[in-house]
Amino acid sequence: MAAKTRAEKMEETRIKLIKAGRKAFAEKGYAEASMDELTASAGLTRGALYHNFGDKRGLLAAVVDEIDSAMAQQAKDAGDAAGGGWNGLMAEGRTYIELALDPEIQRIVLRDGPAFLGDPSQWPSQNRCLQATIATLSELADQGAIKPVDIEALARLLNGVALNAALWVAASDDPKDTLGKAIAAFECLAAGVLVAPSAK
Amino acid sequence: MAAKTRAEKMEETRIKLIKAGRKAFAEKGYAEASMDELTASAGLTRGALYHNFGDKRGLLAAVVDEIDSAMAQQAKDAGDAAGGGWNGLMAEGRTYIELALDPEIQRIVLRDGPAFLGDPSQWPSQNRCLQATIATLSELADQGAIKPVDIEALARLLNGVALNAALWVAASDDPKDTLGKAIAAFECLAAGVLVAPSAK
DNA sequence: TATATTCACATACGCAGCGTATGTCAATTC
DNA sequence: GAATTGACATACGCTGCGTATGTGAATATA
DSSP, X not given: OOOOOHHHHHHHHHHHHHHHHHHHHHHHOTTTOOHHHHHHHTTOOHHHHHHHHSSHHHHHHHHHHHHHHHHHHHHHHHHHHTTSHHHHHHHHHHHXXXXXXXXXXXXXXXXXXXXXXXXXXXXXXXXXXXXXXXXHHHHHHHTTOBOSOOHHHHHHHHHHHHHHHHHHHHHOSSHHHHHHHHHHHHHHHHXXXXXXXXXX | OOOXXXXXXXXXXXXXXXXXXXXXXXXXXXXXXXXXXXXXXXXXXXXXXXXXXSSHHHHHHHHHHHHHHHHHHHXXXXXXXXXXXXXXXXXXXXXXXXXXXXXXXXIIIIIIHHHHHOOGGGSXXXXXXXXXXXXXXXXXXXXXXXXXXXXXXXHHHHHHHHHHHHHHHHHOSSHHHHHHHHHHHHHHHHXXXXXXXXXX
8 A cells, every 4th residue: 555656755755845946946036045955954965856857947947837837727717717808818917916926926937937947938837827818818819809919929918017017016015005006007008909998 | 647546447447347247147147157257357356346346246236227227218218209208108118128139138137137136126227217107107197198097007017018028029039020029019008008099 | 755544456265055976775677 | 586776865076156364556644
């Protein structure tokens, strides 16, 4: 029965290291995180790290992949819950703003990720969150609901607006108050992609 | 006569170091740039570096400030040339995005800057740029040309859109092609703040 | 103008941290 | 059950940052 096979134990250590990586990278940032401390906090040594992930960047890539995947899932769920279409897109935007409020996500995925791993669209995770936005925009484009602009460009900039809103809210003295203004401004800008003048 | 005073020589070394910093950071990136090599290439040693800028990050901050200020100035000039107001604002955005084609700006300001100096909106140079945007938007608000949304929020998000567009162009495989799409999408989103549906 | 002081920068040193080369012991294979 | 693999630990070297200390030229002082 519970006889741990070798592959199982290896998977366990991978999970332990990724967990420790999320913590250390979020608290200290990638550059300042010591791999000696990180691995020790997981009850291991750097040997395990280099065996499993090749190098320090390899661990960052694994951590980013895990978080990015979870973000995409949450955004998609929110969009579906709102019924898809334009409402779904706005729900995704709001979700993205809320997700970007998480310091762990800010630091690891939004700041250190692009700096040390390069362009997010080149990541193995393929920036799934962006892909979800692209998919929804494509539907709307097929319905002729939005202006004839490059879909990927729109998706990236929309996500960029949400990101910037989140960063502003996070750094604000009064996050509650700022959040309202940020979401209003987000929806205001987003309305620019609709063909018809938005009512609200 | 050209008897160099001490302050003049010090200013010279600051300029030399910033120049070498721009080169090294652009070519190797901040993390991989060796301060020994950098200072040696300027005919100096690390002593000069730490005396003038405190530490490695201090030099990066100085380099980023110089480049970013020049970017803001160029954007402002373009805005003025376009006659200010809404057209000026759009011209500023376009210029900022176009500047992202420069590899030096891509690497230093758009990637390493945020990673090692933190949130760009906290940079001195970015705050100046933000204030300019707020001023322009306030004029438009007084004229009733834009929707009744918090001005600071709009300004921050508009700048965020331009910055994000620039980042995308910067990381793109085909910057020239991407640039067109990015600018179109930028103007599309920006149109969302206008009260009347934009014609184009 | 001779002496004292400052200060911009060089030199020297310690230490942290990454990556690699090597060792070791348990899990699989034959 | 002997041999082999492989997951991880241990040991080592090297790079590179920051700091403590030294030095000589520019300024201040008398």
